[in-house]
Amino acid sequence: MSKSxxxxxxxxxxxxxNNVEENYLSLINGKKGISKISKIDTIHKDCIMxxxxxxxxxxxxxxxxxxxxxxxxxSSLLGAFAAKQAVENAGITNMAxxxxxxxxxxxxxxxDMTEKYFYDYIENPTNRKxxxxxxxxxxxxxxxxxxxxxxxxxxTISTACSSAANAIIIGSRLIKSGKLDRVVxxxxxxxxxxxxxxxxxxxxxSDTYNTPFDDARKGLNLGEAAAxxxxxSDEIVKAENRKVLAYVKGYGNTNDAFHQTASSENGDGATAxxxxxLRVANLAPKDVDYINAHGTATPNNDLSEGRAIIRVxxxxxxxxxxxxxxxxxTLAAAGGVEAIYAVLALQNNVIFPNLNFKNKMKEFSIxxxxxxxxKELNTVLSNSLGFGGNCTSVLFSKKP
Amino acid sequence: MKKVFINSIGAITSQKTFDNSExxxxxxxxxTTNISVVNPNYKAYLDAxxxxxxxxxxxxxxxxxxxxxxxxxxxxxxxxxxGSGMGCVIxxxxxxxxxxxxxxxxxxxxxxxxxxxxxxxGQIALGIQCKGxxxxxxxxxxxxxxxxxxxxLQLELDEATNILVGGVDELGPHMIKVHGLIDHIKQxxxxxxxxxxxxxxxxxxxxxxxxxIVLSNAKQESTYAELIDVAIYxxxxxxxxxxxxxxxxxQNNYTVNDIDAVVLGNNGDVNFDEYFNKLSxxxxxxxxxxxxxxxxxxxxxxxxFGVWLGAKMLKTQQMPDxxxxxxxxxxxxxxxxxxxxxxxxxHTFVMLRKC
Amino acid sequence: MSELKEExxxxxxxxxxxxxxxxxxxADDEVLFGDGLGLDSIDALELIVMLDKDYGIKLTDPKDGxxxxxxxxxxxxxxxxxRA
Numbered sequence: 131m132s133k134s135x136x137x138x139x140x141x142x143x144x145x146x147x148n149n150v151e152e153n154y155l156s157l158i159n160g161k162k163g164i165s166k167i168s169k170i171d172t173i174h175k176d177c178i179m180x181x182x183x184x185x186x187x188x189x190x191x192x193x194x195x196x197x198x199x200x201x202x203x204x205s206s207l208l209g210a211f212a213a214k215q216a217v218e219n220a221g222i223t224n225m226a227x228x229x230x231x232x233x234x235x236x237x238x239x240x241x242d243m244t245e246k247y248f249y250d251y252i253e254n255p256t257n258r259k260x261x262x263x264x265x266x267x268x269x270x271x272x273x274x275x276x277x278x279x280x281x282x283x284x285x286t287i288s289t290a291c292s293s294a295a296n297a298i299i300i301g302s303r304l305i306k307s308g309k310l311d312r313v314v315x316x317x318x319x320x321x322x323x324x325x326x327x328x329x330x331x332x333x334x335x336s337d338t339y340n341t342p343f344d345d346a347r348k349g350l351n352l353g354e355a356a357a358x359x360x361x362x363s364d365e366i367v368k369a370e371n372r373k374v375l376a377y378v379k380g381y382g383n384t385n386d387a388f389h390q391t392a393s394s395e396n397g398d399g400a401t402a403x404x405x406x407x408l409r410v411a412n413l414a415p416k417d418v419d420y421i422n423a424h425g426t427a428t429p430n431n432d433l434s435e436g437r438a439i440i441r442v443x444x445x446x447x448x449x450x451x452x453x454x455x456x457x458x459x460t461l462a463a464a465g466g467v468e469a470i471y472a473v474l475a476l477q478n479n480v481i482f483p484n485l486n487f488k489n490k491m492k493e494f495s496i497x498x499x500x501x502x503x504x505k506e507l508n509t510v511l512s513n514s515l516g517f518g519g520n521c522t523s524v525l526f527s528k529k530p
Numbered sequence: 531m532k533k534v535f536i537n538s539i540g541a542i543t544s545q546k547t548f549d550n551s552e553x554x555x556x557x558x559x560x561x562t563t564n565i566s567v568v569n570p571n572y573k574a575y576l577d578a579x580x581x582x583x584x585x586x587x588x589x590x591x592x593x594x595x596x597x598x599x600x601x602x603x604x605x606x607x608x609x610x611x612x613g614s615g616m617g618c619v620i621x622x623x624x625x626x627x628x629x630x631x632x633x634x635x636x637x638x639x640x641x642x643x644x645x646x647x648x649x650x651x652g653q654i655a656l657g658i659q660c661k662g663x664x665x666x667x668x669x670x671x672x673x674x675x676x677x678x679x680x681x682x683l684q685l686e687l688d689e690a691t692n693i694l695v696g697g698v699d700e701l702g703p704h705m706i707k708v709h710g711l712i713d714h715i716k717q718x719x720x721x722x723x724x725x726x727x728x729x730x731x732x733x734x735x736x737x738x739x740x741x742x743i744v745l746s747n748a749k750q751e752s753t754y755a756e757l758i759d760v761a762i763y764x765x766x767x768x769x770x771x772x773x774x775x776x777x778x779x780x781q782n783n784y785t786v787n788d789i790d791a792v793v794l795g796n797n798g799d800v801n802f803d804e805y806f807n808k809l810s811x812x813x814x815x816x817x818x819x820x821x822x823x824x825x826x827x828x829x830x831x832x833x834x835f836g837v838w839l840g841a842k843m844l845k846t847q848q849m850p851d852x853x854x855x856x857x858x859x860x861x862x863x864x865x866x867x868x869x870x871x872x873x874x875x876x877h878t879f880v881m882l883r884k885c
Numbered sequence: 886m887s888e889l890k891e892e893x894x895x896x897x898x899x900x901x902x903x904x905x906x907x908x909x910x911x912a913d914d915e916v917l918f919g920d921g922l923g924l925d926s927i928d929a930l931e932l933i934v935m936l937d938k939d940y941g942i943k944l945t946d947p948k949d950g951x952x953x954x955x956x957x958x959x960x961x962x963x964x965x966x967x968r969a
Contacts, residue, residue: 172634173633173634173635174634232764236668237646237647241622241626244626245626245629245630248626248627248630248704249630251707251708251711252707252708252711255711258708258711258712261708261709261711261712262712262714265615265616265617265668265670265830266617266647266668266669267615267668267669267670267673267876268670270669271670271764271875271876274764274765275765279764280764280765281763281764281765281766281770281774282763282764283762283763283764284669284762284764284876285667285669285672285673285676285762286667286668286669286673287665287666287667287668288617288646288647288648288666288667288668289647289648289651289664289665289666290646290648296665300665300680303680303683304683307683307687309683323629323634324622324625324626324629327625327629327634327637327642328625328639328642328643328645330637331637331638331639331642331930331934332639332642332643332930333930333933333946333947383663383664383665384661384662384663384664385610385652385655385656385660385661385662385663385664386661387655387656387659387660387661388656389656389925389926390583390643390649390652390653390656390927391639391643391926391927392926398661399661402661516648517643517646517648517649517652518646518648518649518651518652518653518655518664519652519655519656519664520648520652520664578903578904578905579923581904582901582902582903582904583902583927636934636937636938637934638900638930638931638934639927639930639931640902640927640931643927
């Protein structure tokens with residue numbers, strides 16, 4: 131049993147950088163990674179903007195030193211790239227020394243290859259190696275192998291846009307219960323025609339830069355990313371004299387139970403998730419120094435989440451911002467990406483600006499932070515809300 | 531730490547299993563390498579309004595969970611934890627095909643929203659208005675067991691009282707086609723399912739199903755069994771299965787002799803059944819062995835039915851002939867071990883005890 | 886116009902998978918969303934695609950659907966006025 135859950139390593143690749151440092155520099159310099167799509171040939175290319183990662187699959191394959199006959203999907207390539215970084219960042223050289231597991235999140239999995247070779251598989255044997263890479267667990271197995279996690283607890287979570295945040299929750303619970311000493315947690319999703327067209331049918335894709343919490347918001351930009359954190363027990367931290375980046379202090383997972391895709395008008399699920407998180411962390415609303423909101427810039431999410439924040443924090447809503455304007459909505463990876471941003475906020479005592487915000491929403495008076503703010507931070511709350519009513523909050527802190 | 535009980539079951543499989551008053555009384559034999567479920571009358575459980583936007587996997591999951599809830603005498607639960615190795619593949623395939631066939635034009639959202647992996651868990655929660663914890667694990671053949679382990683952790687620590695745990699997977703036409711191309715599905719034109727375990731050929735018979743249980747830390751009239759423990763391993767070499775089995779038993783203060791029956795996930799794939807054979811010809815050679823995939827086929831959460839069988843045997847103290855791999859006639863059924871893996875990966879042990 | 890209305894009713898039933906509803910049961914002025922036929926925001930998106938595909942009318946803002954899809958009457962009137 132471990133009393134606290136320490137974050138000892140982080141790795142990320144997103145539209146604003148190929149590692150933690152690059153992501154941080156983009157965040158503090160207000161540099162967004164949103165552009166026209168270049169790597170996928172879609173008829174929607176002129177009416178959507180995305181958060182695309184610069185590296186091609188070939189770049190990633192090279193970096194990972196994969197054999198020519200590998201069958202990694204792009205999500206798996208991104209995931210392996212970021213997870214390796216996280217493990218290196220933690221300074222882990224012998225994975226097997228402690229009971230180590232991996233919980234990875236994804237919604238796309240091998241869909242990029244499936245949609246590419248859907249009919250081709252039947253006619254032509256060349257690309258059939260990707261068939262078994264379709265299911266979401268396949269990428270996780272690959273990442274585990276690369277990290278040297280064997281004969282252990284490895285799993286995959288898919289709860290839409292809250293997936294990686296849920297990976298952090300179960301990873302934390304496994305450490306607290308003593309089932310594992312170390313868990314690599316996070317998520318990965320690449321862009322695909324499947325998600326582009328899926329979100330297009332819901333008419334929630336913006337044709338320009340997304341504008342979280344703005345009254346004139348038009349919808350989200352999809353993004354791709356992979357982000358992983360290394361969680362370790364008190365015992366490892368002590369034995370290995372680890373530098374702790376931050377702690378997972380609290381978490382809450384609830385279901386809105388309102389609609390297949392939409393969030394309830396008053397954000398019942400999100401409210402309950404934040405309240406649960408504070409209870410687990412044994413903190414009061416006033417103890418939260420910054421909220422990294424889900425803030426996808428869809429009309430529905432931002433209204434529902436904003437109302438939920440007001441319900442939890444009342445008159446004294448802490449500074450909040452959404453970083454989706456930088457990265458786009460990276461779906462299953464979002465909770466991991468934003469967990470890393472929360473830790474960076476704590477480490478550097480900064481609040482990242484909510485880019486592109488101009489107009490206060492008419493339904494309430496709260497507005498996000500629009501410039502970089504230097505402020506002593508002890509706790510950061512991160513929200514991740516998704517289809518199927520899945521609502522998750524995680525609270526990160528400097529102190530255990 | 532609190533004890534954890536299986537208080538009810540509900541399963542839709544290729545056999546008639548949704549009626550809990552029966553125990554494999556009549557067996558359906560199949561002659562193809564991809565088999566569907568025996569459908570219950572979904573309309574008896576679902577109103578037309580909510581059923582109209584339910585993919586098959588959602589329907590199976592919702593109905594199996596309703597059967598389990600009803601038997602446990604519950605309207606709702608504290609948490610819903612679902613496992614699904616493939617997600618709702620039928621609607622996923624449909625959406626991909628439409629994207630390609632219509633060149634990304636005139637697409638509608640219904641297939642897309644039904645394709646997400648968490649849609650079954652979400653719809654169950656929506657139906658019973660469960661606003662609590664809701665997770666979906668999607669890790670191949672350990673998806674259901676991960677859900678089980680998650681629930682076990684919460685119940686032992688008394689963070690919840692009743693949790694709905696289940697596994698659901700569906701079979702889509704494209705999935706059948708392409709998995710046939712890579713020999714994951716057996717190549718035989720016709721087949722006698724009841725004899726596939728001795729087929730000596732590669733691949734499995736693909737199928738689908740949904741199996742839900744109510745797990746609780748309060749024992750009641752309807753209780754089937756106590757859940758002792760769950761173990762999950764992403765990889766295990768052939769020579770390591772026994773080692774890990776002994777470790778698992780030892781952790782729970784059991785020995786091989788305490789196991790009255792072992793439920794094995796043999797699916798008749800000559801390349802991968804050796805893992806099961808290792809146990810059935812080795813450490814469990816003198817133990818009663820039970821198999822089930824000749825009855826319900828193979829899918830990523832098929833082992834949820836293995837747990838269903840274990841629970842059912844412990845409660846009824848019966849063992850239908852159709853599931854016996856050998857005949858050791860155990861005098862009583864007190865402890866049952868369920869072991870599964872798929873294609874050599876994602877190995878799971880689940881141990882149940884009679885209440 | 887009445888032909889178009891019958892056609893719309895058939896399409897609504899088919900497209901939205903309203904298995905237990907017949908054309909005769911949908912009155913021209915029946916409210917389609919909320920209390921009436923019980924349609925929701927996803928159905929509205931389905932109907933927007935139907936307008937595009939079958940009648941060549943594009944809606945870019947889903948909010949516009951609210952007035953148009955009030956009833957079969959309003960839908961038919963909108964299509965008559967806007968179809969190519």
